[in-house]
Amino acid sequence: MTANGAAESAPPHKLFDTLLILDFGSQYSHLITRRLRDLKVYSELLPCTQRISELDFLPKGIILSGGPYSVYDKDAPHVDSAVFDLDVPILGICYGLQEIAWQHDKENVLAGEKREYGHAKLVFEPTASGTLQVNELFNDIVDDIDVWMSHGDKLSHLPESFTTIAKTKNAPFAGIAHSSRPYYGIQFHPEVSHTSQGTKVLANFAVRICKARQHWTMEEFVGKEISRIRALVGQKGQVIGAVSGGVDSTVAAKLMHEAIGDRFHAVLVDNGVLRLNEATIVHKTLTEHLGINLTVVDASTRFLTDLKGVTEPEQKRKIIGRNFIEVFQETAKKIAAEAAGSSRAGDIEWLLQGTLYPDVIESIAFRGPSQTIKTHHNVGGLPAAMHLKLIEPLRELFKDEVRILGTKLGIPEELVWRHPFPGPGIAIRILGEVTSAQVEIARQADHIFIEEIVAAGLYRKISQAFAALLPVKAVGVMGDKRVHEQVIALRAVETTDFMTADWFPFDGLFLKKVSSRIVNEVSGVCRVVYDVTRDQRNVKNSEINDAERYKEGQPNSHLANDSKDERSIANKLAREEKRQNEPDQISQEARDSQSDPTLPAKKHGNEPSKGAKIDAEIQQEEEEMLRKKGIKK
Numbered sequence: 001m002t003a004n005g006a007a008e009s010a011p012p013h014k015l016f017d018t019l020l021i022l023d024f025g026s027q028y029s030h031l032i033t034r035r036l037r038d039l040k041v042y043s044e045l046l047p048c049t050q051r052i053s054e055l056d057f058l059p060k061g062i063i064l065s066g067g068p069y070s071v072y073d074k075d076a077p078h079v080d081s082a083v084f085d086l087d088v089p090i091l092g093i094c095y096g097l098q099e100i101a102w103q104h105d106k107e108n109v110l111a112g113e114k115r116e117y118g119h120a121k122l123v124f125e126p127t128a129s130g131t132l133q134v135n136e137l138f139n140d141i142v143d144d145i146d147v148w149m150s151h152g153d154k155l156s157h158l159p160e161s162f163t164t165i166a167k168t169k170n171a172p173f174a175g176i177a178h179s180s181r182p183y184y185g186i187q188f189h190p191e192v193s194h195t196s197q198g199t200k201v202l203a204n205f206a207v208r209i210c211k212a213r214q215h216w217t218m219e220e221f222v223g224k225e226i227s228r229i230r231a232l233v234g235q236k237g238q239v240i241g242a243v244s245g246g247v248d249s250t251v252a253a254k255l256m257h258e259a260i261g262d263r264f265h266a267v268l269v270d271n272g273v274l275r276l277n278e279a280t281i282v283h284k285t286l287t288e289h290l291g292i293n294l295t296v297v298d299a300s301t302r303f304l305t306d307l308k309g310v311t312e313p314e315q316k317r318k319i320i321g322r323n324f325i326e327v328f329q330e331t332a333k334k335i336a337a338e339a340a341g342s343s344r345a346g347d348i349e350w351l352l353q354g355t356l357y358p359d360v361i362e363s364i365a366f367r368g369p370s371q372t373i374k375t376h377h378n379v380g381g382l383p384a385a386m387h388l389k390l391i392e393p394l395r396e397l398f399k400d401e402v403r404i405l406g407t408k409l410g411i412p413e414e415l416v417w418r419h420p421f422p423g424p425g426i427a428i429r430i431l432g433e434v435t436s437a438q439v440e441i442a443r444q445a446d447h448i449f450i451e452e453i454v455a456a457g458l459y460r461k462i463s464q465a466f467a468a469l470l471p472v473k474a475v476g477v478m479g480d481k482r483v484h485e486q487v488i489a490l491r492a493v494e495t496t497d498f499m500t501a502d503w504f505p506f507d508g509l510f511l512k513k514v515s516s517r518i519v520n521e522v523s524g525v526c527r528v529v530y531d532v533t534r535d536q537r538n539v540k541n542s543e544i545n546d547a548e549r550y551k552e553g554q555p556n557s558h559l560a561n562d563s564k565d566e567r568s569i570a571n572k573l574a575r576e577e578k579r580q581n582e583p584d585q586i587s588q589e590a591r592d593s594q595s596d597p598t599l600p601a602k603k604h605g606n607e608p609s610k611g612a613k614i615d616a617e618i619q620q621e622e623e624e625m626l627r628k629k630g631i632k633k
Contacts, residue, residue, distance in 0.1 A: 012396050013057045015224050016042035017212040020059035022079055024048045024067025024095050027500075030361055031191040032063055032093070034398060034496075035199055040214035041206045044396070045361060052082035061089040061182075061210030064096025066189060070153050071095065071102040071109050079103070089182035089209045091137075094150065097176065097185030104159035120168040122147045122175070122188060135165065137177065137184050139204050147174075147188035147195045154187070182209055218405045222255070225393050229259035232391060233350060238263045238339070239391060240332045241352035242324070243294070244274075245282035246421045248354030248394060250290075251406040255393050256352055257292050258409065265335050265348070266292045269327050271320060272300030273425035273439055276447040289412055295335065299327050307427060307434040311471075316434065320424045325351075329388065351388035355395045356402060400496060419450070419464045432471035437524070442469040444522045445488045452514045453492070462504050465492035467518070476526030478519070485526035488518055503532045 012018070019036055023029040023045050036043035048064070062083055069076040079099055083090065092100040101108035123144050147168070155173040158164060166175025166186070174187040184205065190198035206212045233239060241256055243249040243266045256264040266286060270279045279296055286292045306319050332348040394402055399420070406416040426442045427434045445467040453459050470487040477483070490511075495501035515528035 010228065012042055012221070012224075013044055013059075016216050016220075017060045017210075018057065019043040019061050019063060019206055019210060019212060020055075021045040021063045021065055022048045022050060022083070022096075023065045024069070024077055024099070026066035026068070026095070028189055028191050029065040030358070031500075032065060032202070033357075035191050035202050036206055037216060037398065037401065039199070039203050039206060040216045041212045042216040048077050048079055050080065052080045052086065058086065059088060060212040061091070061206065062086070063205075064090065064092040064099050066094030066096060066150065069095065071098045072106070072153075084183075089205065090184070091205045092183075092185040093191070094187060094189060097173075097187055098153055098155065100183060100185045101155050101159045101162075101176075104162075108155055108157060108159055109153055117150050118148070119146055119194065120149045120170070120174075120188065121145075122166050122168055124166050125164045125175070135177075136209050137175070137186075137201060137204050138165065139208055141197050141200055141204075145196050147190075147198070148192045149188050184209075218401060218408050221397075222405060222408055225255065226259045229256065229391070229393060233260055233263070236263075237350065238265065238336070238348040239350040239352050240328060240335065240348050240388070241266045242328065242354070243268050243282065243286060243292075244354075244421060244423070245278055245285065245418070246354070247399075247406060247416055247418050248356060248402060248420065250286070250411060250415050250418075251402050251409065252352055252354040252392075252394050253286065253292055254290055254406070254409045254411055256391075257290070262293065264292070264352070265332075266294045267328065267331050268294060268296045269324060270296060270298045270300050271303040271324070271425060271427075272436070273303065273320075273427040273434065275421060275426070276443050285415065289415075295331060297327055297331055299323065302327070304434065304436060304439075309433060311432050313428055316427050317424050320427060324423075325388075332388065349389055350391045353390055353392050355390075355392040357396055357398050360395060417460055419459075419462070419466075429466060429468045431469065438469060441486065441522055441524050442467060442488075445469070445518045445525060445528075448517050448521060449490055449514055452510070452517065456510060458504075458506075461494070462492050463495045463501065465490075465504070467491075470529075474527040476519075478526060483526050486524055487527045487529060488522070488525050489529050489531050490514065491531045502534050503530075506530070 019041060021029060021032050021043060025048075029045060033043045033045050048067070064079060067077070071078070081103060084103065090100065092098070098109045121144055124138060124141075149168065149171070154171050155176075158173060158176060161179050161181075162176045162183075162185075163179055164173055164175070165177050168174045168187070171187045176185045177183070186201070188195060188198075190201040192198065195201075207214060237260075239256055239260065241249075241253050241264055243253050245268075253264070253266050268279060268282050279298075283294055283296055286294045303320060303323050306323060307316060310316055310319060328351060332351075336348050394405075397405065403416050407413075422428055426439050426446070429446070430438050430442050432438070449465060449467045450459075453462060453465055468489045468491065470489050472487050473484050474487050475482065475484050492504040492506070493501035494504055511530055518525055518528050
């Protein structure tokens, strides 16, 4: 490859001025990346354990994130000391500040007498040297500012050659700066919205101190990415593209079509767990609106057969991921054979995927509490023997950046703003075994939910909404019949970056209408609930009580693996064993209620409920049927 070709195929961190964030496990780390991107400064996040010698680029500056550890703990993570040999500006945030101090002197950090969580008033300190460099971090921030604190440890004294530039009531060294090198440390979190002028602090570091150019825009990116794709694929290479109808795969497909034209082959695999009428809708959209050649492969029977009996979410992902790649390899061979001898002849070497930057972050195995949350269908869990090379043109983009890019490429607005849908599809929105019957229940409920959201004019206000089928049954009354059917959980969230999210506050009338439609129109459902849990990370992960995400006893409870199900099973078994070993102690009232469900209410002078009356009628019918057959109950 020529020098020019190598430059064209280079990743963004070699084409744009880049700030590197080294993550120590803070739940806010990704926000630093987002804030810098909003400033049009390209940024990337890597784990704090990254070896500096293995970097293939020189960042314009480095930010050390916060983290839940104490730097003086035996197992605390530490940055590669070579970071201080790069001769680039460094900013330490919270734990990052303490890491800078610890690297200079291991006695510099101790446990604070008072923890500081929440809002604090940051007071600027006049510098002894009076040099401009020390004050650059707070340039144009005249007034004292409200900041967001989240720490228990603090500096015991200043590292050598550092000066105090800011303090709070409980943190005398809330802001420090080196007297001769561009090293800064702040105890507060400028990346969160609770810190007033926090973005200005980050801008001062990135632009004024690091001298990073603000040229990260989708207009700049699209031309460079098309050139990179052409250089990677070559003049005859062909790409097979995974499409699903979602914004990620649609934008990726359009970008690939712009780069190599007919040498891009879009393929939709109908895995049996798509949304309602998805295959038909996607075919029409991509062919009629975007002019893309699309092959639809119906592999639903294959996927559902392999999913039979599988209940564990991570195993579902791996099964779907493996089948997905196998189907693509088989389809690629067929397409290549059909193209032989034509102007499009050439080996299909590449597999297009719509991987986004949050997918990458989720799949990086950070040391400490920000461990791998799940195996992402685009990033992990793929067979090692895959014969196609991955090409991921959106890998460095957040969701909002993808939507801006889609608009620039001329994709219709309704496609650009379509809610994301997980690669493993409805399979991970069904808690328990995936069967065609369960898929149809979840699919119909999801369709009704989205249909009502659109009708209410709320679709663009909500970032993602879906219906999940829970592995529990509830008793309900439908008409005059008592039923024991399944439960649907609705979920809708607001987010900008798909890393953190909050539930959408529907009004009661809307939820009443949706639940009424689902119960009446979806066979097998008698109850609907709405999930109002706030997500801290991993928004696109659609399982509720996914055992992979919640583990009891680990730091950061929002990432912990909740074993309530296991405890419930253990308790249930213990109760059952106790019942078997103890004499029958059922109360007389309980016995009466078994013989006549309306009797307990009558005894207390109350009108029996409608359900109790129906139960009594059903019981009488059963007894009459048994009597006629000569069977004693």
